[in-house]
Amino acid sequence: MESRPLRYFVAVAEELNFTRAAERLGISAPPLSRAIRALEAELGAVLFERTTHSVALTPAGTVLLEQARIALDALDAAGHRARRAVEPKLVLAVKADSGGGLLEGILAGYAADPAAVPIGVRLCGWGEQASLVRRGEADAALVHEPFDHTGLDAETVAVEPCVAALPVGHPLAAREAVAVAELGLPFSAPVSAAELHRFQVGIVERHGIRDLSQILALVELGELVTLLPVSVGERYPRPGVAYVPVPDAPPAVLRIVWPRESRSRAVAALVRAAAGRRD
Structure with a gap:
């Protein structure tokens, strides 16, 4: 099985629309449809239920989507790692302000x-760290739970309580502690x-958040109440934000993650250094 039909299949499976998938791939819809039918013939399984108005994955398609993503990530990772092997250097992926002061x-x-x-730090956006490791663009990453563990091993670096980030004028801002149920958040x-x-993640998507400073600015403006690791409050005091413990x-x-198949002594050394920071 070649990689191109798998990439075509993944595009259709994610878009559930042949026209949009073809636009994403930069090809026209007819050859895309032919490629998918050829893949189905090769596998002896129908991958999509097609009607004039909708496209849906079959059970076989659902299984192939999971496995195809793993296979394509592994293929991309092999290329990235081979190119980076010309000049040995470790890359650690970290979202800015997410290392708990431990980096x-x-x-x-x-x-x-x-x-x-030699090691380089790659600063990245929300939720990118684990996928960068899977794609071979980073050798390890610092990432908060929960995240997709597929193809990765992990060690705990730090466990810390959360605080509520509240505007200073909030009725709960002067409390010594609050409960989750008191914060008016959409869960109990x-x-x-x-x-x-x-x-x-919903906050990030709704407000187009790129970094922690934007979240804290929204809190100061009274637009947002959220939960953050206690180290954020310690490292980023702001006059308009009150950090209040939330015991429940x-x-x-925070974990350090690396490829499950890695046998690199340098990666092992980095994991030892990170896990050694745990209290």
């Missing part, structure tokens, strides 16, 4: 390890880490 210590600990090689206690993650919120768990 500098991790890098210092890594540099002292005999297996260390006990809230799971997955629910909190979906809420935070799920903790923020």
